[in-house]
Amino acid sequence: MAVEYDLVIIGGGSAGLVVASIAAQLKAKVALIERDRLGGDCLWFGCVPSKSLIHASRLAYEMRHLGQALSRLGAQVTILASGDRILPKEDADVAAVVMAQLEAEGIRILTNARAERVELQGNAKIVRAGGKDITCEQILLAAGRIANTDRLNLGKAGVEYSRQGIKVNAKLQTTNPRIYACGDAIGRYQFTHVAGYEAVTVAKNALFFPLSSINYRVIPWATFTDPEVARVGLSEAEARQTHKDIFVLKQDYADVDRARASGATQGFAKLICRANGEILGAHLVGASAGELIHEIVLAMSHKLKVSALTGIHIYSTLSELNSKAALLLSKQKFADNQTLKQVLENFFRLRRKLT
Structure with a gap:
């Protein structure tokens, strides 16, 4: 049996939840489809749990003056940066301050070091990067993320997309004007607050006229180092x-x-x-x-x-x-x-x- 909705949302991440909430409060009939858990990357894997970890590390750091902690969480860390500095999207002077602080805490930073391969030797992992072999216990890959759209058959709906994300115009319409996209799926600013900002525009445009355009002139972000x-x-x-x-x-x-x-x-x-x-x-x-x-x-x-x-x-x-x-x-x-x-x-x- 077919059920008619004013708005159908695929994906219960930050953007999808905001669109659903706005539309429902405006008395639209809404369906929200999510294959896993509501909340998305930020709630379960990113922003929220990482802030808890940062708080714990600061408590450990306060014990350094008592000689009870040699580093914030006791691990020896090496950061591999593929470019000539860390934080390449930030002001160079800003990045220099953070880099100096990390190095002062004993963190090893290798620049112009793109990871080439990884080998296992017993319980150890050997990372080949920048012409050097680095032995470690664990590897944290922080190379970004891409939209998980392969199984949506977007092409059949006339929606163009690439590895960078779903193609949208200034009104966040896809190449099928009845379908909108926002959040990480469009591959622009991958921040929860930007997803929420885009979601407000999508909710207004999907439900009402005239259509409004998104404006990225003033987009803030923070790195919680x-x-x-x-x-x-x-x-x-x-x-x-x-x-x-x-x-x-x-x-x-x-x-x-x-x-x-x-x-x-x-x-x-x-x-x-x-x-x-x-x-x-x-x-x-x-x-x-x-x-x-x-x-x-x-x-x-x-x-x-x-x-x-x-x-x-x-x-x-x-x-x-x-x-x-x-x-x-x-x-x-x-x-x-x-x-x-x-x-x-x-x-x-x-x-x-x-x-």
Whole structure:
């Protein structure tokens, strides 16, 4: 017996659950199809369990001063990076801070080392990479993921796809306009929060008119290393490719009183701006970077100038990092304006004479 639905969703991951929830609350008749467990990669294998592990490692790390732990979880770790540095999608200065911290904790990092083969020798594994043999007990493969679409017969429904994901337009329609796709399946930004953002657009477009387009101009993300890394918008290199009037505003955690009081002085905030104050991007590395980035995300989303970040901030909090960084634009512009400085000198000289 055929059953009619307003919306049928295949996949109960982050994106699918958001679409289903929105549609059901709007009184649409919805079917959600999931072959395994609801929640997707983030809930079961990624974001949520990894944060629990990070918390446990920090508790172990606190014991180092008592000589009870030689490393955060007691394992000897080697990281193989196929490129010339780790975190290739992050600002180079940001990546350098994280790399220095990892190496300081005894983690071995090999760059330009693409894994070529793996051999078993008894209970040990031998990884050949970058011309070297590395002996280890376990291998963690972190090479990304691709959409699991092979068994959906998408071609029969007129939906084009590749190894990178399902092909969609700006409205998240597939090549069959009655079928939408979002989340990891389209292979763009593979983050839970982006999947939720895309899911809202899909829910609106699948149920109502007019259709709206997705906008990826302001997409933040964080890497929960210690120190944390957070980013939104363009990098310095990307900004310089498209704009000439670039200002780089870099503020160290060490200049923020709360950071000094709590011993969290490692890292910095870097804002990428134009001369008119337009914020093009932001890069943070340090304590609570994943929380601090949201003030900048809000400013960029509403197209506010960097001066909007210079407003009053509670003393003493880490949020002063953002306001101090934002103030650097006016300071830099004033330092470069010799005419204005001369005018002010003459003004105050005259004012002193008159009083």
